[in-house]
Amino acid sequence: MKGIDAFRELAPLLNNEPTVLANGYISREFFNVTDRRENFYMIGSMGLASAIGLGVALAQPQRRTLIFDGDGNVLMAMGTLAMIAACAPKNLIHIVIDNEVYESTGSQRTLSHDIRLEEVAKSAGYKQAMRVTRREDIRPAYQQLYKEEGPVFLLIKVEPAFDASQARVTHTPEEIRDRFMAALAG
Template identity: 45%
Template sequence: MIARDEAIAAIVARMDDTDLVLSTTGMISREVFATNDRSGNFYMLGSMGLLSSLGLGLAVLSPQHRIWVLDGDGSALMSLGTLPLIATERPPNFVHIILDNEAYESTGGQPAISASADLAAIGKSCGYRHVDRVASRDELERALDAYPPDAGPRLMLVKAAIAPVEGIPRVSHAPAAIRDRFVAHIRND
């Protein structure tokens, strides 16, 4: 397994200035914020399970942007009905990355059912154009480089270790500020 913060750093390194990044509640948003806070990032605070729907809407309405959805396994499981909708709409600019540590880490590490519910197989059966399962840094690097930017919708299941990182700050922007700077970023492109 790969450490989640290491995976996030590798993913963020692949993004360009026009890419839009949506990160789910909890540690994923905190680690994206600590790794590369930018106006093109939307940090979902307190609304677990809604990120893939938001990402789909953005992908359809903003085809000039590549949309990176950094989801957790618990969040993805909460919104399984969105996966076939994403696959049916087929946005070529949509990259759905599920960081799966098989736990609800932000609330105490309770086990999630992703250990037995195969999210990659679910994505494949829904009809995502490309589905990858990775568990190491090398596999992640290869998967990130495997397809051109318009090869979506893509789903990448990253098996991540529960590896708490000390000193990760909370997102310091207020929700309204996150929204406003994100919208301004989209409008300025």
């Protein structure tokens, strides 16, 4: 399964959940699958989607909040897993597209081949943490986790298979911020 296939499975399941996306190809691929006001593309700053998603979940406790993260991003900000577990927002779903590389910068290997990030999340104190490797398992896993009390964690193993002909995010950072805030206010 390619990362974009995981996004194609998940996109039809989304409603108006605020969705914070990690930098690099994660944002770019999801932008190409479904661009929506609720998408906050964290262009540039690696590791921070999870912290921003935590902040959104705490500020908007009545809304289910999604984080779309990468394995390299999670490894860079592993402390944020502990912070999310400690703050324990019931409405937070943390999804990781794990291709075992830093694909955006040339596919250098990450540690996620040996280190099970969903077990790190579970040990930190996430209420549920699941790993899926098959495309057909994504939808039921997501639907199950959506019903659970958060924070919950879904790791999706994919091949590194980014299609570099896909467009970059065309919105400026200011536009991303403004439309995200407008979507959350509405």
